Amino acid sequence: MEGDVILVIVVGTALAFDFTNGFHDTANVVATSISTRAMAPRVAVGYAAILNFVGAFLSLAVAATVASGIVEADLVTPTVVFAGLVGAISWNLITWYYGLPSSSSHALIGGVVGSAFVAEGADAVLGEGLLGKVAVPALVAPVLAFTTAAIAILFAYRIIGRQSPGTVNRGFRVGQIASGGMLALAHGTNDAQKTMGVITLALIAHGDLAGGSDPPTWVIVTSATAIALGTYVGGWRIIRTMGSRIIKMDTAQGFAAQGSGAAVILAASHVGFPLSTTHTISGAVMGAGAAKRVSAVRWGVAGNIVIAWVLTIPAAAVVGGGIYAIVSVFGEDSAVGPIIVAAIGLALSAWAFARRLRRGPTLTTAEA
Amino acid sequence: MRLPIAGEIVEWDLILQVIYVALGAGVAVTIAVSFAILGATRAADARRDGDTIDTVIYGALFLLGLGACLAAVVLGIVVMTSKD
Numbered sequence: 001m002e003g004d005v006i007l008v009i010v011v012g013t014a015l016a017f018d019f020t021n022g023f024h025d026t027a028n029v030v031a032t033s034i035s036t037r038a039m040a041p042r043v044a045v046g047y048a049a050i051l052n053f054v055g056a057f058l059s060l061a062v063a064a065t066v067a068s069g070i071v072e073a074d075l076v077t078p079t080v081v082f083a084g085l086v087g088a089i090s091w092n093l094i095t096w097y098y099g100l101p102s103s104s105s106h107a108l109i110g111g112v113v114g115s116a117f118v119a120e121g122a123d124a125v126l127g128e129g130l131l132g133k134v135a136v137p138a139l140v141a142p143v144l145a146f147t148t149a150a151i152a153i154l155f156a157y158r159i160i161g162r163q164s165p166g167t168v169n170r171g172f173r174v175g176q177i178a179s180g181g182m183l184a185l186a187h188g189t190n191d192a193q194k195t196m197g198v199i200t201l202a203l204i205a206h207g208d209l210a211g212g213s214d215p216p217t218w219v220i221v222t223s224a225t226a227i228a229l230g231t232y233v234g235g236w237r238i239i240r241t242m243g244s245r246i247i248k249m250d251t252a253q254g255f256a257a258q259g260s261g262a263a264v265i266l267a268a269s270h271v272g273f274p275l276s277t278t279h280t281i282s283g284a285v286m287g288a289g290a291a292k293r294v295s296a297v298r299w300g301v302a303g304n305i306v307i308a309w310v311l312t313i314p315a316a317a318v319v320g321g322g323i324y325a326i327v328s329v330f331g332e333d334s335a336v337g338p339i340i341v342a343a344i345g346l347a348l349s350a351w352a353f354a355r356r357l358r359r360g361p362t363l364t365t366a367e368a
Numbered sequence: 369m370r371l372p373i374a375g376e377i378v379e380w381d382l383i384l385q386v387i388y389v390a391l392g393a394g395v396a397v398t399i400a401v402s403f404a405i406l407g408a409t410r411a412a413d414a415r416r417d418g419d420t421i422d423t424v425i426y427g428a429l430f431l432l433g434l435g436a437c438l439a440a441v442v443l444g445i446v447v448m449t450s451k452d
Contacts, residue, residue, distance in 0.1 A: 058448045132378040152398035159402035163409045171405030260394035267389040271382045
Protein backbone atom coordinates (compact mmCIF):
# COMPACT_ATOMS: atom_id res chain seq x y z
CA MET A 1 0.00 0.00 0.00
CA GLU A 2 2.78 2.45 0.97
CA GLY A 3 4.60 1.49 -2.22
CA ASP A 4 1.51 2.48 -4.21
CA VAL A 5 1.37 5.85 -2.46
CA ILE A 6 5.04 6.46 -3.27
CA LEU A 7 4.42 5.49 -6.91
CA VAL A 8 1.51 7.94 -7.17
CA ILE A 9 3.70 10.69 -5.70
CA VAL A 10 6.51 9.81 -8.14
CA VAL A 11 4.17 9.95 -11.15
CA GLY A 12 2.69 13.26 -9.97
CA THR A 13 6.15 14.71 -9.35
CA ALA A 14 7.42 13.52 -12.76
CA LEU A 15 4.46 15.10 -14.55
CA ALA A 16 4.98 18.33 -12.59
CA PHE A 17 8.61 18.26 -13.74
CA ASP A 18 7.42 17.73 -17.32
CA PHE A 19 5.04 20.69 -17.04
CA THR A 20 7.82 22.97 -15.74
CA ASN A 21 10.07 21.72 -18.54
CA GLY A 22 7.54 22.88 -21.15
CA PHE A 23 6.88 26.09 -19.19
CA HIS A 24 10.60 26.89 -18.96
CA ASP A 25 11.46 26.06 -22.58
CA THR A 26 8.62 27.86 -24.39
CA ALA A 27 10.79 30.90 -24.95
CA ASN A 28 13.48 28.84 -26.64
CA VAL A 29 11.01 27.17 -28.98
CA VAL A 30 8.92 30.17 -30.05
CA ALA A 31 11.12 33.23 -29.56
CA THR A 32 12.80 33.00 -32.98
CA SER A 33 9.49 32.72 -34.87
CA ILE A 34 8.01 35.61 -32.93
CA SER A 35 11.03 37.90 -33.19
CA THR A 36 11.18 37.59 -36.99
CA ARG A 37 7.38 38.05 -37.14
CA ALA A 38 6.98 34.71 -38.84
CA MET A 39 4.07 34.07 -36.49
CA ALA A 40 1.93 36.10 -34.14
CA PRO A 41 2.80 35.33 -30.51
CA ARG A 42 -0.53 33.70 -29.69
CA VAL A 43 -0.38 31.53 -32.80
CA ALA A 44 3.26 30.58 -32.17
CA VAL A 45 2.58 29.48 -28.60
CA GLY A 46 -0.53 27.45 -29.51
CA TYR A 47 1.27 25.90 -32.48
CA ALA A 48 4.29 24.97 -30.32
CA ALA A 49 2.07 23.44 -27.63
CA ILE A 50 0.21 21.27 -30.17
CA LEU A 51 3.43 20.10 -31.83
CA ASN A 52 5.05 19.45 -28.44
CA PHE A 53 2.14 17.10 -27.76
CA VAL A 54 2.43 15.39 -31.15
CA GLY A 55 6.23 15.14 -30.87
CA ALA A 56 5.96 13.11 -27.70
CA PHE A 57 4.45 10.26 -29.71
CA LEU A 58 7.18 10.13 -32.35
CA SER A 59 9.75 7.92 -30.67
CA LEU A 60 10.55 6.02 -27.48
CA ALA A 61 14.32 5.68 -27.85
CA VAL A 62 15.16 8.46 -25.37
CA ALA A 63 12.65 7.06 -22.85
CA ALA A 64 14.38 3.68 -23.11
CA THR A 65 17.76 5.29 -22.44
CA VAL A 66 16.48 7.10 -19.33
CA ALA A 67 14.57 4.03 -18.07
CA SER A 68 17.33 1.47 -18.50
CA GLY A 69 20.56 3.01 -19.78
CA ILE A 70 21.68 5.30 -16.96
CA VAL A 71 20.90 3.55 -13.67
CA GLU A 72 20.46 -0.15 -12.90
CA ALA A 73 16.66 -0.52 -13.00
CA ASP A 74 16.74 -3.71 -10.90
CA LEU A 75 18.47 -1.92 -8.00
CA VAL A 76 16.32 1.21 -8.08
CA THR A 77 13.19 1.71 -5.94
CA PRO A 78 10.35 4.21 -6.41
CA THR A 79 11.80 6.15 -3.45
CA VAL A 80 15.10 6.49 -5.32
CA VAL A 81 13.28 7.80 -8.39
CA PHE A 82 11.29 10.21 -6.22
CA ALA A 83 14.45 11.56 -4.58
CA GLY A 84 16.08 11.97 -7.99
CA LEU A 85 13.09 13.89 -9.31
CA VAL A 86 12.96 16.16 -6.28
CA GLY A 87 16.71 16.70 -6.62
CA ALA A 88 16.24 17.75 -10.26
CA ILE A 89 13.31 20.03 -9.50
CA SER A 90 15.16 21.57 -6.54
CA TRP A 91 18.26 22.27 -8.64
CA ASN A 92 16.08 23.72 -11.42
CA LEU A 93 14.31 25.98 -8.95
CA ILE A 94 17.57 27.13 -7.36
CA THR A 95 19.12 27.98 -10.73
CA TRP A 96 15.88 29.53 -12.03
CA TYR A 97 15.49 31.66 -8.92
CA TYR A 98 19.04 33.03 -9.10
CA GLY A 99 19.07 33.24 -12.91
CA LEU A 100 21.90 30.70 -13.27
CA PRO A 101 22.24 28.65 -16.46
CA SER A 102 20.89 25.14 -16.20
CA SER A 103 19.44 22.25 -18.16
CA SER A 104 16.29 20.48 -17.00
CA SER A 105 17.39 17.34 -18.81
CA HIS A 106 20.79 17.20 -17.20
CA ALA A 107 19.25 18.00 -13.81
CA LEU A 108 16.83 15.09 -14.16
CA ILE A 109 19.56 12.64 -15.08
CA GLY A 110 21.91 13.98 -12.40
CA GLY A 111 19.21 13.80 -9.72
CA VAL A 112 18.33 10.18 -10.48
CA VAL A 113 22.02 9.18 -10.67
CA GLY A 114 22.77 10.89 -7.33
CA SER A 115 19.89 9.29 -5.46
CA ALA A 116 20.66 5.84 -6.95
CA PHE A 117 24.31 6.23 -5.92
CA VAL A 118 23.44 7.14 -2.32
CA ALA A 119 20.84 4.35 -2.13
CA GLU A 120 22.71 1.46 -3.69
CA GLY A 121 26.30 2.58 -4.24
CA ALA A 122 28.28 2.80 -7.45
CA ASP A 123 26.84 -0.49 -8.76
CA ALA A 124 23.48 1.23 -9.32
CA VAL A 125 24.96 3.76 -11.75
CA LEU A 126 25.65 2.68 -15.32
CA GLY A 127 28.77 4.78 -15.91
CA GLU A 128 29.07 3.73 -19.53
CA GLY A 129 25.51 4.86 -20.27
CA LEU A 130 26.02 8.12 -18.40
CA LEU A 131 29.18 8.93 -20.34
CA GLY A 132 28.27 7.47 -23.71
CA LYS A 133 24.59 8.41 -23.95
CA VAL A 134 24.46 11.62 -21.91
CA ALA A 135 27.78 13.39 -21.30
CA VAL A 136 29.40 13.12 -24.74
CA PRO A 137 26.20 13.81 -26.75
CA ALA A 138 25.53 16.77 -24.44
CA LEU A 139 28.88 18.22 -25.43
CA VAL A 140 28.53 17.42 -29.13
CA ALA A 141 24.96 18.72 -29.63
CA PRO A 142 25.40 22.49 -29.08
CA VAL A 143 28.63 22.51 -31.12
CA LEU A 144 26.94 20.55 -33.91
CA ALA A 145 23.91 22.86 -33.89
CA PHE A 146 26.22 25.89 -33.98
CA THR A 147 28.21 24.50 -36.93
CA THR A 148 25.14 23.36 -38.87
CA ALA A 149 23.36 26.71 -38.48
CA ALA A 150 26.52 28.64 -39.40
CA ILE A 151 27.09 26.64 -42.59
CA ALA A 152 23.38 26.75 -43.47
CA ILE A 153 23.10 30.53 -43.15
CA LEU A 154 26.25 31.07 -45.24
CA PHE A 155 24.71 29.00 -48.05
CA ALA A 156 21.40 30.87 -47.66
CA TYR A 157 23.05 34.29 -47.91
CA ARG A 158 25.08 33.12 -50.91
CA ILE A 159 21.95 31.92 -52.74
CA ILE A 160 19.54 34.76 -51.95
CA GLY A 161 22.14 37.52 -51.60
CA ARG A 162 20.98 39.95 -54.32
CA GLN A 163 17.24 39.46 -54.07
CA SER A 164 14.90 42.07 -52.66
CA PRO A 165 14.75 41.85 -48.87
CA GLY A 166 10.95 42.06 -48.85
CA THR A 167 10.45 38.94 -50.94
CA VAL A 168 13.22 37.05 -49.16
CA ASN A 169 11.78 37.87 -45.75
CA ARG A 170 8.30 36.78 -46.80
CA GLY A 171 9.74 33.51 -48.12
CA PHE A 172 11.72 32.70 -45.01
CA ARG A 173 8.78 33.67 -42.78
CA VAL A 174 6.71 31.01 -44.53
CA GLY A 175 9.67 28.62 -44.15
CA GLN A 176 9.81 29.42 -40.44
CA ILE A 177 6.28 28.09 -39.99
CA ALA A 178 7.72 24.71 -41.00
CA SER A 179 11.07 25.03 -39.21
CA GLY A 180 9.43 26.35 -36.03
CA GLY A 181 7.01 23.44 -36.14
CA MET A 182 9.86 20.97 -36.55
CA LEU A 183 11.65 22.54 -33.59
CA ALA A 184 8.55 22.24 -31.40
CA LEU A 185 8.12 18.66 -32.57
CA ALA A 186 11.77 17.92 -31.73
CA HIS A 187 11.47 19.55 -28.32
CA GLY A 188 8.33 17.52 -27.56
CA THR A 189 9.91 14.24 -28.56
CA ASN A 190 13.20 14.61 -26.68
CA ASP A 191 11.98 16.29 -23.49
CA ALA A 192 8.67 14.49 -22.96
CA GLN A 193 10.47 11.17 -23.36
CA LYS A 194 12.70 11.93 -20.38
CA THR A 195 9.62 12.07 -18.16
CA MET A 196 8.25 8.91 -19.79
CA GLY A 197 11.58 7.22 -19.03
CA VAL A 198 11.54 8.26 -15.37
CA ILE A 199 7.93 7.10 -14.85
CA THR A 200 8.74 3.83 -16.61
CA LEU A 201 11.76 3.40 -14.33
CA ALA A 202 9.48 3.90 -11.30
CA LEU A 203 6.97 1.37 -12.68
CA ILE A 204 9.77 -1.16 -13.19
CA ALA A 205 11.08 -0.48 -9.68
CA HIS A 206 7.55 -0.92 -8.29
CA GLY A 207 7.21 -4.26 -10.09
CA ASP A 208 4.47 -3.16 -12.50
CA LEU A 209 6.66 -3.55 -15.58
CA ALA A 210 9.46 -5.89 -16.57
CA GLY A 211 12.94 -4.41 -17.03
CA GLY A 212 13.46 -3.04 -20.53
CA SER A 213 9.73 -2.43 -21.11
CA ASP A 214 8.50 0.47 -23.24
CA PRO A 215 6.40 3.14 -21.50
CA PRO A 216 2.68 2.22 -21.32
CA THR A 217 0.29 4.31 -23.43
CA TRP A 218 -1.07 6.24 -20.42
CA VAL A 219 2.47 7.33 -19.57
CA ILE A 220 3.03 8.60 -23.13
CA VAL A 221 -0.30 10.46 -23.22
CA THR A 222 0.09 12.09 -19.78
CA SER A 223 3.71 13.10 -20.45
CA ALA A 224 2.74 14.59 -23.82
CA THR A 225 -0.15 16.48 -22.21
CA ALA A 226 1.98 17.82 -19.34
CA ILE A 227 4.73 19.24 -21.58
CA ALA A 228 2.17 20.70 -24.02
CA LEU A 229 0.25 22.39 -21.18
CA GLY A 230 3.51 23.71 -19.73
CA THR A 231 4.47 25.14 -23.12
CA TYR A 232 1.08 26.80 -23.52
CA VAL A 233 0.99 28.28 -20.02
CA GLY A 234 4.63 29.39 -20.20
CA GLY A 235 3.99 31.09 -23.51
CA TRP A 236 1.61 33.68 -22.12
CA ARG A 237 4.38 35.04 -19.90
CA ILE A 238 6.62 35.35 -22.96
CA ILE A 239 3.93 37.21 -24.87
CA ARG A 240 3.56 39.71 -22.05
CA THR A 241 7.28 40.42 -22.00
CA MET A 242 7.88 40.49 -25.75
CA GLY A 243 10.14 43.19 -27.03
CA SER A 244 12.44 43.50 -24.06
CA ARG A 245 14.83 40.60 -24.13
CA ILE A 246 13.97 38.92 -27.39
CA ILE A 247 16.47 37.71 -29.99
CA LYS A 248 17.26 40.06 -32.84
CA MET A 249 17.84 38.17 -36.08
CA ASP A 250 16.70 38.22 -39.67
CA THR A 251 14.28 35.68 -41.10
CA ALA A 252 16.99 33.67 -42.89
CA GLN A 253 18.92 33.34 -39.63
CA GLY A 254 15.74 32.36 -37.82
CA PHE A 255 15.02 29.66 -40.36
CA ALA A 256 18.61 28.33 -40.32
CA ALA A 257 18.70 28.29 -36.50
CA GLN A 258 15.35 26.54 -36.11
CA GLY A 259 16.01 24.04 -38.91
CA SER A 260 19.47 23.18 -37.59
CA GLY A 261 18.34 22.90 -33.97
CA ALA A 262 15.45 20.66 -34.99
CA ALA A 263 17.72 18.47 -37.15
CA VAL A 264 20.17 17.90 -34.28
CA ILE A 265 17.48 17.16 -31.69
CA LEU A 266 15.48 14.85 -33.98
CA ALA A 267 18.60 12.93 -35.10
CA ALA A 268 19.74 12.53 -31.48
CA SER A 269 16.25 11.52 -30.32
CA HIS A 270 16.12 8.82 -32.97
CA VAL A 271 19.22 7.10 -31.57
CA GLY A 272 18.14 7.63 -27.95
CA PHE A 273 20.38 10.50 -26.76
CA PRO A 274 18.65 12.64 -24.11
CA LEU A 275 19.94 16.12 -25.00
CA SER A 276 19.54 19.50 -23.44
CA THR A 277 17.19 21.06 -25.98
CA THR A 278 17.90 24.52 -24.55
CA HIS A 279 21.64 24.18 -25.14
CA THR A 280 21.08 22.80 -28.64
CA ILE A 281 18.74 25.62 -29.68
CA SER A 282 21.07 28.19 -28.12
CA GLY A 283 23.98 26.72 -30.08
CA ALA A 284 22.02 26.97 -33.33
CA VAL A 285 20.97 30.58 -32.66
CA MET A 286 24.57 31.55 -31.90
CA GLY A 287 25.82 29.77 -35.03
CA ALA A 288 23.35 31.61 -37.25
CA GLY A 289 24.36 34.88 -35.60
CA ALA A 290 28.12 34.30 -35.62
CA ALA A 291 28.21 33.42 -39.32
CA LYS A 292 26.83 36.85 -40.16
CA ARG A 293 28.79 38.87 -37.62
CA VAL A 294 30.88 37.30 -34.85
CA SER A 295 30.41 40.28 -32.55
CA ALA A 296 26.63 39.97 -32.81
CA VAL A 297 26.69 36.96 -30.53
CA ARG A 298 26.64 37.37 -26.80
CA TRP A 299 29.53 35.05 -26.12
CA GLY A 300 28.84 35.14 -22.41
CA VAL A 301 25.89 32.88 -23.16
CA ALA A 302 28.27 30.32 -24.66
CA GLY A 303 30.34 30.48 -21.48
CA ASN A 304 27.18 29.97 -19.43
CA ILE A 305 26.35 26.86 -21.46
CA VAL A 306 29.78 25.41 -20.72
CA ILE A 307 29.42 26.18 -17.02
CA ALA A 308 25.93 24.66 -16.98
CA TRP A 309 27.19 21.58 -18.82
CA VAL A 310 29.96 21.03 -16.29
CA LEU A 311 27.95 21.90 -13.19
CA THR A 312 24.37 20.70 -13.59
CA ILE A 313 24.73 16.91 -13.52
CA PRO A 314 27.07 16.79 -10.48
CA ALA A 315 25.11 19.46 -8.61
CA ALA A 316 21.74 17.80 -9.25
CA ALA A 317 23.31 14.47 -8.28
CA VAL A 318 24.40 15.93 -4.93
CA VAL A 319 20.93 17.38 -4.32
CA GLY A 320 19.24 14.11 -5.40
CA GLY A 321 21.53 12.11 -3.13
CA GLY A 322 20.84 14.48 -0.24
CA ILE A 323 17.08 14.21 -0.75
CA TYR A 324 17.33 10.41 -0.75
CA ALA A 325 19.31 10.53 2.52
CA ILE A 326 16.54 12.65 4.08
CA VAL A 327 13.65 10.54 2.71
CA SER A 328 15.25 7.24 3.71
CA VAL A 329 15.42 8.36 7.35
CA PHE A 330 11.70 7.49 7.47
CA GLY A 331 12.38 4.04 5.96
CA GLU A 332 13.03 2.90 2.39
CA ASP A 333 9.46 1.65 1.86
CA SER A 334 7.70 4.27 3.95
CA ALA A 335 5.49 6.83 2.23
CA VAL A 336 5.97 9.29 5.10
CA GLY A 337 9.31 10.65 3.81
CA PRO A 338 8.10 11.29 0.23
CA ILE A 339 4.86 12.87 1.51
CA ILE A 340 6.72 15.25 3.82
CA VAL A 341 9.34 16.13 1.20
CA ALA A 342 6.67 16.60 -1.50
CA ALA A 343 4.65 18.91 0.79
CA ILE A 344 7.73 20.98 1.69
CA GLY A 345 8.77 21.03 -1.98
CA LEU A 346 5.35 22.26 -3.10
CA ALA A 347 5.34 25.02 -0.49
CA LEU A 348 8.88 26.15 -1.39
CA SER A 349 8.10 26.01 -5.12
CA ALA A 350 4.98 28.14 -4.69
CA TRP A 351 6.95 30.65 -2.63
CA ALA A 352 9.82 30.77 -5.18
CA PHE A 353 7.41 31.13 -8.13
CA ALA A 354 5.50 33.90 -6.42
CA ARG A 355 8.68 35.85 -5.62
CA ARG A 356 10.29 35.28 -9.03
CA LEU A 357 7.17 36.11 -11.03
CA ARG A 358 7.02 39.46 -9.29
CA ARG A 359 10.51 40.16 -10.66
CA GLY A 360 9.68 39.02 -14.24
CA PRO A 361 10.74 35.98 -16.27
CA THR A 362 14.21 35.02 -17.43
CA LEU A 363 14.74 34.26 -21.10
CA THR A 364 17.40 31.59 -21.42
CA THR A 365 17.91 31.46 -25.16
CA ALA A 366 21.14 32.87 -26.54
CA GLU A 367 20.81 36.23 -28.20
CA ALA A 368 22.41 36.73 -31.57
CA MET B 369 35.03 1.59 -35.93
CA ARG B 370 37.38 1.53 -32.95
CA LEU B 371 38.78 4.55 -31.19
CA PRO B 372 41.23 4.26 -28.31
CA ILE B 373 40.18 4.29 -24.62
CA ALA B 374 36.62 5.60 -24.92
CA GLY B 375 35.87 3.55 -28.02
CA GLU B 376 33.81 0.91 -26.25
CA ILE B 377 32.03 3.28 -23.87
CA VAL B 378 31.02 6.08 -26.19
CA GLU B 379 28.91 4.98 -29.13
CA TRP B 380 30.92 6.84 -31.73
CA ASP B 381 29.02 5.24 -34.60
CA LEU B 382 25.75 6.69 -33.31
CA ILE B 383 27.33 10.06 -32.59
CA LEU B 384 28.81 10.19 -36.09
CA GLN B 385 25.40 9.22 -37.46
CA VAL B 386 23.79 12.12 -35.58
CA ILE B 387 26.51 14.48 -36.84
CA TYR B 388 26.18 13.68 -40.52
CA VAL B 389 22.39 13.38 -40.51
CA ALA B 390 21.88 16.65 -38.61
CA LEU B 391 24.53 18.51 -40.61
CA GLY B 392 23.20 17.16 -43.91
CA ALA B 393 19.53 17.75 -43.11
CA GLY B 394 19.98 21.19 -41.51
CA VAL B 395 22.11 22.53 -44.36
CA ALA B 396 20.20 20.79 -47.17
CA VAL B 397 16.79 22.06 -46.03
CA THR B 398 18.09 25.63 -45.73
CA ILE B 399 19.61 25.40 -49.22
CA ALA B 400 16.35 23.96 -50.62
CA VAL B 401 14.26 26.77 -49.12
CA SER B 402 16.78 29.38 -50.30
CA PHE B 403 16.53 28.06 -53.86
CA ALA B 404 12.73 28.02 -53.60
CA ILE B 405 12.78 31.68 -52.55
CA LEU B 406 15.27 32.52 -55.30
CA GLY B 407 13.09 30.73 -57.84
CA ALA B 408 9.92 32.46 -56.69
CA THR B 409 11.55 35.90 -56.75
CA ARG B 410 13.17 35.49 -60.17
CA ALA B 411 10.03 33.88 -61.64
CA ALA B 412 7.97 36.86 -60.51
CA ASP B 413 10.49 39.27 -62.06
CA ALA B 414 10.57 37.29 -65.31
CA ARG B 415 6.77 37.19 -65.48
CA ARG B 416 6.65 40.93 -65.01
CA ASP B 417 9.18 41.34 -67.86
CA GLY B 418 7.22 38.94 -70.07
CA ASP B 419 10.10 36.45 -70.26
CA THR B 420 8.28 33.12 -70.53
CA ILE B 421 11.37 30.88 -70.61
CA ASP B 422 12.86 32.39 -67.43
CA THR B 423 9.44 32.27 -65.78
CA VAL B 424 9.24 28.53 -66.44
CA ILE B 425 12.86 27.84 -65.43
CA TYR B 426 12.67 29.80 -62.17
CA GLY B 427 9.19 28.48 -61.50
CA ALA B 428 10.62 24.98 -61.77
CA LEU B 429 13.45 25.96 -59.41
CA PHE B 430 10.84 27.18 -56.91
CA LEU B 431 8.88 23.92 -57.15
CA LEU B 432 12.06 21.84 -56.91
CA GLY B 433 13.24 23.67 -53.79
CA LEU B 434 9.82 23.48 -52.18
CA GLY B 435 9.49 19.80 -53.05
CA ALA B 436 12.94 18.99 -51.66
CA CYS B 437 12.12 20.79 -48.42
CA LEU B 438 8.76 19.04 -47.99
CA ALA B 439 10.35 15.69 -48.86
CA ALA B 440 13.04 16.23 -46.20
CA VAL B 441 10.42 17.05 -43.55
CA VAL B 442 8.29 14.01 -44.45
CA LEU B 443 11.36 11.76 -44.57
CA GLY B 444 12.49 13.05 -41.18
CA ILE B 445 9.12 12.25 -39.60
CA VAL B 446 8.96 8.82 -41.24
CA VAL B 447 12.46 7.97 -39.97
CA MET B 448 11.59 9.23 -36.48
CA THR B 449 8.44 7.15 -36.26
CA SER B 450 10.08 3.99 -37.59
CA LYS B 451 11.98 1.65 -35.26
CA ASP B 452 15.45 0.42 -36.14
